[in-house]
Amino acid sequence: MPPYRAPRGTRDLLPETRAGLSRLEGLARSLAARYGYREMEIPLFEQTAVFERGIGETTDVIEKELFRLAPRSEDSEAWALRPEATAGVVRAYVQHGMQTWPQPVKLTVVGPMFRYDRPQAGRYRQFWQWDVEVMGDPGPGVDAEVIELGWRFYLEAGVPEVQVLVNSIGDSACRPAYLATLKAYFARHEAELPELERRRLEMNPLRLLDSKDPAMAVLIAAAPMISECLCEACEAHFASVRAHLDAVGVPYRIEPTLVRGLDYYARTAFEYYRRGAEGQQQALGGGGRYDGLIELLGGRPTPGIGFALGLDRVLLALEEAGAEAGREAPPLALVAGADPADTVSRLRVASLLRAEGLSVRAELAHRKLGRQLETASKEHAHFAVIIGDELAEGNVQLKDLEAGTQRLVPLADLARELARAAKSHHHG
Ligand code: HAM
Numbered sequence: 001m002p003p004y005r006a007p008r009g010t011r012d013l014l015p016e017t018r019a020g021l022s023r024l025e026g027l028a029r030s031l032a033a034r035y036g037y038r039e040m041e042i043p044l045f046e047q048t049a050v051f052e053r054g055i056g057e058t059t060d061v062i063e064k065e066l067f068r069l070a071p072r073s074e075d076s077e078a079w080a081l082r083p084e085a086t087a088g089v090v091r092a093y094v095q096h097g098m099q100t101w102p103q104p105v106k107l108t109v110v111g112p113m114f115r116y117d118r119p120q121a122g123r124y125r126q127f128w129q130w131d132v133e134v135m136g137d138p139g140p141g142v143d144a145e146v147i148e149l150g151w152r153f154y155l156e157a158g159v160p161e162v163q164v165l166v167n168s169i170g171d172s173a174c175r176p177a178y179l180a181t182l183k184a185y186f187a188r189h190e191a192e193l194p195e196l197e198r199r200r201l202e203m204n205p206l207r208l209l210d211s212k213d214p215a216m217a218v219l220i221a222a223a224p225m226i227s228e229c230l231c232e233a234c235e236a237h238f239a240s241v242r243a244h245l246d247a248v249g250v251p252y253r254i255e256p257t258l259v260r261g262l263d264y265y266a267r268t269a270f271e272y273y274r275r276g277a278e279g280q281q282q283a284l285g286g287g288g289r290y291d292g293l294i295e296l297l298g299g300r301p302t303p304g305i306g307f308a309l310g311l312d313r314v315l316l317a318l319e320e321a322g323a324e325a326g327r328e329a330p331p332l333a334l335v336a337g338a339d340p341a342d343t344v345s346r347l348r349v350a351s352l353l354r355a356e357g358l359s360v361r362a363e364l365a366h367r368k369l370g371r372q373l374e375t376a377s378k379e380h381a382h383f384a385v386i387i388g389d390e391l392a393e394g395n396v397q398l399k400d401l402e403a404g405t406q407r408l409v410p411l412a413d414l415a416r417e418l419a420r421a422a423k424s425h426h427h428g
Helices: 015-034 048-055 086-095 141-157 175-188 195-203 205-210 214-221 232-248 311-320 343-355 369-378 389-393 411-427
Strands: 045-047 079-081 105-114 126-135 162-168 252-254 268-274 285-289 304-310 333-337 360-362 383-387 395-400 405-410
Touching (some): 015 105, 015 311, 045 048, 045 086, 048 079, 126 311, 141 268, 195 205, 232 252, 232 268, 304 311, 333 369, 383 411, 389 395, 395 411
Parallel strands (some): 333 383
16 A cells, blocks of 8 residues: 555546546637637635635535635635636636726636545546636627537537536526525425425525435425526526527527526526436536626626536546547657667757657666667657667668668758658658
């Protein structure tokens, strides 16, 4: 047993997995750019109040899962690791006066998030999200554009059969009356409620619809649904979101129990699942409209909408589907030498080639040439540069490991020759 391990719920991304994640990050960035988003960074931690106010104090994310940082002294500010990006991006929007920029402001963040969750498959304490946020557009067209963007990501990433679930959860005009109806319904069934849900009934009755407790399934199925209580404006907004989704050909299903786990949502809410895996634990991504959040964090009333896609879960889904998540590029060439002790020449030649932008590996161990070349084929290098007595005349051997051919090349031409050979390898 090694004495130290990665903390529970975190994982080291070994090179192969890292390459898969890099591919997804690259796709996310290129799609974001295609859709007019600008990338930004926010700190990995914020004042705890940003999350508590923004996400809602009675949500699981804040109550149970927030990674609070131990204060350094009694009077220092309370900080927590970011459990998601939306609250931080909105905090930045307000702080930097982005309401004076041309609206809408479209921002994207890619990076790790932290939730002190019970670790299990697809549920980590450090995980990666691709997040997009649009602030300053009340929709409904942009709602569909955002939903379509997430759907396209899965399509282009190669995740098969992604199901889009959408719902409207009303706004400040119609939700209070619905919440009262919902609360009254569950109160009538209070005796049947598990302990945790009974406590939620007082604080946050909407969360009961999101319960993972199997004992709740029957009660939830018979509960009054927000779709029956939407005001006219929310009803019209939702109908138009659907019409826009139809127009761009995104297949979706209306899911009346979809309420999301964060408090800032209003109107449009959506999630992405693998078809047949629509259990609450396994959402590939989710998002929605948050028209009150910017004001809540000190800005002018401004509408907003966005999503976050869980990249770890996308990697898992690709793995399950047997798709190759990503590939590390092998070195183009290995620099080997006939004299095991002459590491100086090998390092010098490797350094020359790297300065020309080529990816090479230098054999710097004192091993026989045969052993050095074995490594080259194990690493899938295309070429071996072999340094021998010819170096005295300024030449080296260039061996094509795939074709099995070998020729003498002047050191001065080596970088150009390799670059040209690499190109022809690439194209055929
Ligand atoms: P969320 O639904 O809390 O939304 O998280 C979005 C996605 O992040 C989930 O669907 C899941 O794929 C992934 N995820 C969440 N927790 C974990 C975990 N412990 N391990 C692995 N993956 C996880 C948000 O975060 C909102 N900020 C989305 C948003 C943006 N809404 C508006 N704008």
